[in-house]
Amino acid sequence: MSHAKIVVLIMLLITLSGCTIGRTVRGDFFGRYYLETGEYNRGEDLFRRAVSADPDDGKANFYLGRFLLAEKKARAAMPYLKKAVSSRSDNPDYHFWYGLAWGELGKLQKERESYLRALQYKKNHLQALLYLGHNLFRDRQYDRALKRYLETLAIWPKCRTALYNRALIARILKRTSEEKKGWLAYLRVYPSGSLAIRAADYLNGLGDFSFQNHRLGARAITLGEIEFNVSGSTLESMSLPSLDVVGATAVGIPNGKLQVIVYQKNNKKLARARALAVRTSLYERFPGLKKRGVGVSWFGSDRIVKIGGRTIRNHGTVRFFMTDERRILRAEKIKTVTGLQPGRIRE
CATH class of the missing domain: 1.25.40.10 (Tetratricopeptide repeat domain)
Structure with a gap:
């Protein structure tokens, strides 16, 4: 009215x-x-x-x-x-x-x-x-x-x-x-936003990488872990929404090339197969990415991160970044969130 x-x-x-x-x-x-x-x-x-x-x-x-x-x-x-x-x-x-x-x-x-x-x-x-x-x-x-x-x-x-x-x-x-x-519980309901970024950092600091933050250009996005079938390279359907977030974000960034890194302890061959499977799925869901290309890398080792002064090993994981963020590949470090500020949203 x-x-x-x-x-x-x-x-x-x-x-x-x-x-x-x-x-x-x-x-x-x-x-x-x-x-x-x-x-x-x-x-x-x-x-x-x-x-x-x-x-x-x-x-x-x-x-x-x-x-x-x-x-x-x-x-x-x-x-x-x-x-x-x-x-x-x-x-x-x-x-x-x-x-x-x-x-x-x-x-x-x-x-x-x-x-x-x-x-x-x-x-x-x-x-x-x-x-x-x-x-x-x-x-x-x-x-x-x-x-x-x-x-x-x-x-x-x-x-x-x-x-x-x-x-x-x-x-x-x-x-x-x-x-x-x-x-x-929080991240399963609210997997995006500034509070999700903090929550994922805190969770990773406890040694749980079910959700992780990835930096694509100037944006930090929180994603659920990319899952595959047991001991295989077939993507689980539950992982497709996360790939959609990555693909849509990368398409919207005019400069830079999307990179995929897969770590798999003691199995470099499986890491390679999973990296290629992720790229194939991204090409299928976002044809525009194929023109620009998606880079892939794989390692038959743990991903090692430093959180709050501690070294934590993640046995098998998928990481995403853009080419202008190669410093992440050289030395991945998650900064502990400073301060314990409660969430305060007018609800």
Whole structure:
């Protein structure tokens, strides 16, 4: 619905009912519409007029606070969200957003109290559970944060930040087995993006190369391990999506030539057969690559990488890079990700 149509609708409702604008926008429709479309300035203007017309309207105060928060004006949002909470103390959404505003101002204890109040009125309030986990994580209360992330995942198994932070907490607490399972669980659902790159680095540091980062030109991409049939060179179908990512990325890079390297401990012949099988599959799926050519190399040895000062051997693996990245072939080193930053995505 266009902005003009909404204005006409508001005016029509006012004409028909004789209500004030505060009562007209009491429902959620207009607040949700402007939040979903990102038209925060228009939403703020509409609900500011609504609050002016009826200062005690809790819902109008709530949405005005939401729009100010969306515009990164947490301090300005506080009195309106507080008014909303006062008007309906049993509304868990009001408590959650009031807590989020406290969090934006760095007031961890007040933020936490608001989330806990939201959960008093709705024990499975998803956002309150998730952000209470974030709050406890920032306060280094890792076991308590983990509990909230697990509760979040019980409701929403694919919650990105809960999956990531669950594994990160296991890393901080040096629970290696839990950490490895956590990174694998995250990468199986979210195999791309900056958090996936970190997760793969952490996983490799534990000696697991089920997912690895590859640099193609200026891009780093995370791929699941390229799998073949047992002791053979036939590609498993589960590996084809990874090859599609490699092929599509390489085609989109105007300069450079895609290179494939296969390592296979004590079996150079098999390494060669697998390298050629990967190139053949890439040619079939991306004919444009055949014109530019795909280079192949193979080694009958482990791939040796240095991670966090440790040397780790990977017995059989496939690596991809572009010709202008030959330094990777000369000395492959994975830099340990510095810092333990939790995933924090507004979900």
